[in-house]
Amino acid sequence: MINKIPCLDLNGQHQQIKQEIFAAFEKVYDATAFSGGPFVAEFENAFAPYIGAKHAIGVSNGTIALHLAMLALGIGPGDEVIIPANTFIATAWGVSHAGATPVFVDCDANNWEINPAKIEAAITPKTKAIIGVHLYGQPFDINAVKAIADKHNLYLVEDAAQAQGARYHDQTVGAFGEMACYSFYPGKNLGACGEAGGITTNNDKYSEHLRSLRNHGCTVRYYHDEIGYNYRMGGLEGASLTIKLKYLEGWNNRRRAIAKRYQNEIVNPKIKMQSKDSWSDGIYHLFVVTTEDKEAFVKHLGDNNVIAAFHYPVPCHLQKAYAHLGYKVGDFPNSEYLASHCVSLPMYAELTDEQVDHVISTINKY
Numbered sequence: 505m506i507n508k509i510p511c512l513d514l515n516g517q518h519q520q521i522k523q524e525i526f527a528a529f530e531k532v533y534d535a536t537a538f539s540g541g542p543f544v545a546e547f548e549n550a551f552a553p554y555i556g557a558k559h560a561i562g563v564s565n566g567t568i569a570l571h572l573a574m575l576a577l578g579i580g581p582g583d584e585v586i587i588p589a590n591t592f593i594a595t596a597w598g599v600s601h602a603g604a605t606p607v608f609v610d611c612d613a614n615n616w617e618i619n620p621a622k623i624e625a626a627i628t629p630k631t632k633a634i635i636g637v638h639l640y641g642q643p644f645d646i647n648a649v650k651a652i653a654d655k656h657n658l659y660l661v662e663d664a665a666q667a668q669g670a671r672y673h674d675q676t677v678g679a680f681g682e683m684a685c686y687s688f689y690p691g692k693n694l695g696a697c698g699e700a701g702g703i704t705t706n707n708d709k710y711s712e713h714l715r716s717l718r719n720h721g722c723t724v725r726y727y728h729d730e731i732g733y734n735y736r737m738g739g740l741e742g743a744s745l746t747i748k749l750k751y752l753e754g755w756n757n758r759r760r761a762i763a764k765r766y767q768n769e770i771v772n773p774k775i776k777m778q779s780k781d782s783w784s785d786g787i788y789h790l791f792v793v794t795t796e797d798k799e800a801f802v803k804h805l806g807d808n809n810v811i812a813a814f815h816y817p818v819p820c821h822l823q824k825a826y827a828h829l830g831y832k833v834g835d836f837p838n839s840e841y842l843a844s845h846c847v848s849l850p851m852y853a854e855l856t857d858e859q860v861d862h863v864i865s866t867i868n869k870y
């Protein structure tokens with residue numbers, strides 16, 4: 505019997521690069537460069553060209569990246585921002601922390617990304633921006649969403665927290681809108697040894713403003729031009745990210761290969777997968793499937809030592825935190841279906857071929 509296959513295992517990756525990471529930590533330590541500083545700048549200078557954006561700004565986590573993006577766009581109380589109902593809740597937090605109101609729209613029934621056809625009905629005179637989410641590492645239909653944003657004079661922001669290195673029409677996501685926000689939480693495809701996040705933009709003004717906002721609202725030390733935040737990235741986090749960035753394409757390609765095997769070899773009519781559009785070259789942050797009887801399926805997986813997870817069991821509009829917005833069950837049927845039927849399969853670069861074989865044969869026997 506095969507050993508338990510966890511849904512996510514970060515240890516394999518971290519053992520492989522431990523010596524390299526520890527050597528970098530020693531450099532940060534000897535330079536006492538713990539907060540912002542040269543090791544964060546080094547990462548920013550490597551990450552911006554990787555994405556194909558002019559600027560990268562490192563911050564303390566992905567939620568803060570979204571918050572700062574809203575602030576830099578001048579979004580605040582009284583404003584509305586359109587986001588998909590099926591995303592990790594932090595997309596909405598960015599909007600709420602800025603004092604604005606998230607307005608949810610449903611996802612597409614097949615690709616599970618924000619449905620461009622649902623956006624226009626959600627636009628009001630208060631709408632300022634759309635945050636599209638590259639959910640599970642698959643790009644949303646950026647051109648379709650951007651056309652709507654342009655038509656209505658709205659900002660487009662990409663939430664690329666799950667999609668570092670994903671491509672849309674052969675171009676890396678993260679430079680299509682005004683800004684893109686990233687999480688480098690340890691479990692993301694590019695994850696720091698610690699908490700971290702970032703923003704990319706092609707706009708010089710936004711870049712300068714974001715750098716000031718993350719650092720107490722100052723460009724000259726002890727002179728504060730506006731109310732700022734302490735949202736800097738740490739030096740240890742920055743140093744770990746510079747190292748991991750070198751491996752990211754390889755890790756992403758291994759995920760793509762595993763995903764391809766799941767897509768081709770899982771042949772069970774009870775299991776439905778996220779559809780893959782021709783313009784989408786995702787990085788499979790998560791591999792989510794749906795099935796009618798989720799409990800029975802997860803029990804079958806568990807009985808065979810395959811550990812599943814759920815991303816995400818409650819859509820944003822039905823979270824208690826947003827009860828005051830007045831949404832109800834039935835508002836976004838595709839997001840609600842996904843929430844109550846989604847099962848995440850094991851997905852990480854270090855899965856062995858034998859483990860992948862076992863996941864596939866277990867599912868085909870269900």
Ligand SMILES: *Cc1c(COP(=O)(O)O)cnc(C)c1O
Binds near residue numbers: 565591595686688
């Ligand atoms: C992880 C994540 C975030 C938040 O990032 P943190 O670093 O955990 O704050 C935002 N949006 C999405 C889609 C995410 O998956």
